[in-house]
Amino acid sequence: MILTMNILKEVLNNEVYPAVGCTEPVACAYAAAVAAERLGVTVEHFDLKVDIGTYKNGAAVVVPCSDGAKGNVIAAAMGAMLARSDARLGLLKDAGPDHVARARQLVDRGAYSYAHLPDATDIRIEATVHGGGRWASCVLREGHANIESIVVDGKAVQRREPDDAAASPTAYRKRLQAMSLSEILAAAVRVDDEDRRFLREGVSMNLAMAERGHSMQGAAGQLRRMREIGVLAEDLFYRVKVQVAAAVDARMSGIPAPVMTSGGSGNQGVVAILVPYLVGQDRGIAEPRILESIALAHVLNAYVKCFLGELSVVCGCAVAAAVAAATAIVYQHEGARLDLITSAVNNVVGDLSGLICDGAKPGCSMKTVSGVDAAMRAAFMAIEGFGIAADDGLLGHSAEESIRNLSRITLEGMFPVDPTLAAILQEKAARNERP
Numbered sequence: 361m362i363l364t365m366n367i368l369k370e371v372l373n374n375e376v377y378p379a380v381g382c383t384e385p386v387a388c389a390y391a392a393a394v395a396a397e398r399l400g401v402t403v404e405h406f407d408l409k410v411d412i413g414t415y416k417n418g419a420a421v422v423v424p425c426s427d428g429a430k431g432n433v434i435a436a437a438m439g440a441m442l443a444r445s446d447a448r449l450g451l452l453k454d455a456g457p458d459h460v461a462r463a464r465q466l467v468d469r470g471a472y473s474y475a476h477l478p479d480a481t482d483i484r485i486e487a488t489v490h491g492g493g494r495w496a497s498c499v500l501r502e503g504h505a506n507i508e509s510i511v512v513d514g515k516a517v518q519r520r521e522p523d524d525a526a527a528s529p530t531a532y533r534k535r536l537q538a539m540s541l542s543e544i545l546a547a548a549v550r551v552d553d554e555d556r557r558f559l560r561e562g563v564s565m566n567l568a569m570a571e572r573g574h575s576m577q578g579a580a581g582q583l584r585r586m587r588e589i590g591v592l593a594e595d596l597f598y599r600v601k602v603q604v605a606a607a608v609d610a611r612m613s614g615i616p617a618p619v620m621t622s623g624g625s626g627n628q629g630v631v632a633i634l635v636p637y638l639v640g641q642d643r644g645i646a647e648p649r650i651l652e653s654i655a656l657a658h659v660l661n662a663y664v665k666c667f668l669g670e671l672s673v674v675c676g677c678a679v680a681a682a683v684a685a686a687t688a689i690v691y692q693h694e695g696a697r698l699d700l701i702t703s704a705v706n707n708v709v710g711d712l713s714g715l716i717c718d719g720a721k722p723g724c725s726m727k728t729v730s731g732v733d734a735a736m737r738a739a740f741m742a743i744e745g746f747g748i749a750a751d752d753g754l755l756g757h758s759a760e761e762s763i764r765n766l767s768r769i770t771l772e773g774m775f776p777v778d779p780t781l782a783a784i785l786q787e788k789a790a791r792n793e794r795p
Contacts (some may be wrong), residue, residue: 366547366550367532367536367539367544367548367659368548368549368550368655369555371536371659372555372558372655372658374529374532375503375623375624375662376562376620376629376658377448377449377505377620378450378565378618378619378620378621379449379450379504379618379619379621379626380424380449380451380452380453380616381421381423381611381614381616381626382418382421382423382626383449383504383621383625384410384413384418384432384671384720385417385421385431385432386424386449386451386452387449387483387485387504388410388432388433388435388485389435389436389442389451389452390445390448390449390451390500391436391486391487391499392406392408392436392439392440392498393439393440393442393445393451394498394507395488395496395497395498395510396439396440396443396489397444398498398510398512398517399489399491399492399494399495399512401491401494403440403441403466403490404490404491405466405471405472405490405491406437406466406471406473406490407472407474407487407488407490408433408436408472408473408474408475408485408488409474409475409476409477409486410475410477410480411477411481411484411671412478412779412782413482413669413670413672413717414432414671415476415785416717416718416719416720416778416781416782417671417717417719417720418431418432418435418720419785419788419789420720421612421614421719421720422613422614422722423438423614424453424455424614424615425438425452425453425455425456425460425614426452426455426460426463426614427460429460429464432474433472433474434464434467436472436487437463437466437467437472438452438463439487440466440489441455441459441460441466442459448505449504449505452616453618476782478779482501482669482670482671483500483502483503483670485499485500485501486498486499487499495512496510496511496513497509497511498510502529503529503670504624506529506530507520508520533662537663537666537667541698541702541758541759541760542696542698544656545656545691545698545701546696547659548656548660549655549656549691549696551648551651551655555651555655556651559633559651559655560651562620562633562654563633563634563654565618565619565620566620566633567607567634569607569610569611569615569618569619569630570604570606570610570630571606572606572610572615572617573605573606573608573609573613573615576606576610578605578609578612578613578722579605579609579725579728579729580602580603580606580725581609583598583601583602583729596639596642596736597732597733597736600634600732601733603638604630604631604635604725604728604732605725605726605728605729607630607634608630608725608728611627612627612720612722612724613722622657622658622661622662622684623662623665623670623681625676625681627677627720627728628661628677630728631677631682631684631728631732631735632654632657632658632661632681632685632688635688635735636688637650637654639736640692645693650692653688653691656684656687657685657687657688658684660688661683661684663763664679664684664763665680667764667766667767668680668770668771669771671717672770673716673717673774673775674714674717675716675717675727675731677724677731678712678728678730678731679708679712679715679766681731681735682712682734683704683705683708683709685731685739686705686707686708686734686735686738686739686742687701687705687739689704689735689736689740690742690743694743700742700747701742702747702759703738703745703746703748704738704739704741704742704747705762705763706747706748706750706759707734707737707738707739707741707748708735708738709763709766710748710752710754711734711738712730712734713753713766714769714774715727716774716777716781718781719781719785754766754769
């Protein structure tokens with residue numbers, strides 16, 4: 361048994377935090393800001409190298425406070441101009457017109473290099489800034505804000521050895537990955553007063569972002585239009601999907617306001633928090649049980665990502681977060697019923713396995729709508745006693761086995777997807793640069 365560690369605290373401390381903007385471009389901004397802060401002079405040139413998941417997630421998403429600009433490069437340039445790292449993944453909210461103008465000048469004159477690291481299988485961001493004949497670099501690894509090293513003029517001022525497992529900020533994931541679902545269910549809902557305050561903060565933050573998105577003409581607006589013309593009913597499924605889509609529409613459009621993440625992802629945070637909250641509110645579930653279910657969703661999202669990877673080939677919002685949300689709904693209604701929760705997990709995996717992640721972008725709200733719908737269907741079907749059979753496709757005889765099988769499909773069977781996608785994105789970028 362591995363119940364002695366407080367897995368909920370570990371996950372909340374490391375994977376659930378406010379972030380302004382899509383977390384991959386913001387992480388590039390953070391790495392550049394850390395390096396520029398140590399450089400101490402005006403940045404004249406920067407080099408940015410990122411893992412393939414960060415590369416695809418920075419291809420088409422609007423960067424907050426950038427006057428509508430997209431991508432990792434402008435985000436890194438803004439971080440270099442800010443040269444302040446204290447706000448971590450909330451740093452772009454402090455970017456003013458002068459920072460943006462100087463960042464644009466840096467990019468427009470081609471004073472940068474940008475590449476993806478084909479061999480990096482997890483988050484890795486390397487930002488190096490140059491100025492005044494000096495240079496400084498920052499490397500992030502194993503998380504969007506986890507610093508592996510800072511080097512100034514060739515001298516390491518901070519370093520964590522890559523093979524030092526004990527010093528890894530994500531060492532808890534090895535323990536989490538070894539837990540059974542029953543152990544997770546028992547440990548994840550041990551919510552104290554501090555946790556409750558933090559979980560409420562996440563609900564408020566993500567509801568506020570949904571309100572910002574209701575005025576936009578994204579997926580949420582289209583759902584409302586479909587209701588108006590009579591092809592969608594105004595039911596619980598509709599209301600939850602509209603709220604989630606609105607929050608994602610706002611985030612992907614660069615609204616400079618924070619959302620609470622889950623698994624280091626803002627969109628996954630929107631799904632893992634708002635789906636159980638809105639369903640629980642509608643169904644008359646008591647607030648303590650709702651908050652416990654959200655805590656469970658955060659831990660389940662982290663658990664699934666232990667197997668799929670931080671930035672997966674498959675869409676985390678529509679797979680990992682949907683598994684988490686479905687589990688939370690079942691827990692709200694039936695408690696820690698392992699049989700029903702297993703059915704809910706299998707229902708999601710059997711439905712959405714293979715839905716690829718093709719990068720962060722406004723269209724992500726469409727995939728979150730699919731994930732929300734699948735999560736709610738999976739949960740309520742499981743509550744009514746229905747679960748896809750274990751001999752169906754990649755499903756296993758337990759939720760853990762189904763998740764491991766999904767991991768094999770993702771990491772072994774779908775390995776070429778990300779390189780192929782990167783090539784497509786590079787071709788599109790080249791076409792857009794032609795006069």
